[in-house]
Amino acid sequence: xxxxxxxxxxxxxxxxxxxxxxxxxxRPRDRAGxxxxxx
Amino acid sequence: MYAGHFAMGLALKxxxxxxxxxxxxxxxxxLDILFGPFVLLxxxxxxxxxxxxxxxxxxFIDWSHSLAAALVWSVLYAALFWGRGSAIARLxxxxxxxxxxxxxxxxxxxxxxxxxxxxxxxxxxxHTPFWWWIELAFVAVACGYYWIGARRLRTxxxxxxxACVVVLALHLMNSPWLSAGR
Numbered sequence: 001x002x003x004x005x006x007x008x009x010x011x012x013x014x015x016x017x018x019x020x021x022x023x024x025x026x027r028p029r030d031r032a033g034x035x036x037x038x039x
Numbered sequence: 040m041y042a043g044h045f046a047m048g049l050a051l052k053x054x055x056x057x058x059x060x061x062x063x064x065x066x067x068x069x070l071d072i073l074f075g076p077f078v079l080l081x082x083x084x085x086x087x088x089x090x091x092x093x094x095x096x097x098x099f100i101d102w103s104h105s106l107a108a109a110l111v112w113s114v115l116y117a118a119l120f121w122g123r124g125s126a127i128a129r130l131x132x133x134x135x136x137x138x139x140x141x142x143x144x145x146x147x148x149x150x151x152x153x154x155x156x157x158x159x160x161x162x163x164x165x166h167t168p169f170w171w172w173i174e175l176a177f178v179a180v181a182c183g184y185y186w187i188g189a190r191r192l193r194t195x196x197x198x199x200x201x202a203c204v205v206v207l208a209l210h211l212m213n214s215p216w217l218s219a220g221r
Contacts, residue, residue: 002087003078003084003085003095006078006095007074007075007077007085008075011075011076014044015068015072017045017205017209018061018065019061020205021045021048021202024197024202025052025199026195026197026198027194027197028194028197029197
């Protein structure tokens with residue numbers, strides 16, 4: 001790997017997981033303003 | 040440090056759940072996000088050292104990773120979030136500066152005090168055989184703090200356990216056994 005490739009690898013490596021982790025961290029559905037299903 | 044920065048972002052989320060998760064995660068990784076374009080533009084320099092851990096040497100990273108630069112990027116990043124309140128803005132600034140604090144024990148002395156400074160910081164755990172385990176311990180503690188906070192408050196982290204699994208997987212991919220060049 002070249003230094004340029006490593007730089008791109010770092011950039012992608014630090015940006016790519018962000019949307020996935022933010023999605024996994026989203027607010028639980030029952031606290032997001034939606035009504036609970038009847039029990 | 041790689042996965043540890045994501046773990047720090049999640050731990051900060053548990054500390055202040057109203058902070059935007061994406062902002063914390065970008066913040067904790069910001070110095071390395073800047074490092075990439077800076078190398079491509081020739082502002083900073085890295086040399087590849089295949090077969091010799093960690094596989095590269097950071098020859099000049101003063102504009103992204105020096106102490107003074109980290110402080111400046113922290114203030115600038117915090118300013119972007121000023122509209123969300125001073126507490127959130129301060130947390131975002133700390134998220135950015137946490138990158139320097141976490142890199143400090145791991146890096147060899149390549150963290151300058153300011154761009155062009157002859158004085159460099161870094162305790163060099165990267166060059167010890169147990170660096171991966173030390174970072175794993177930090178990831179475990181930070182993710183544990185996040186997971187417990189998510190379970191207790193239930194206002195964030197609907198899949199907190201999976202988020203922790205992703206961070207652990209990133210750390211595993213960065214292990215001496217799986218990553219190239221180590």
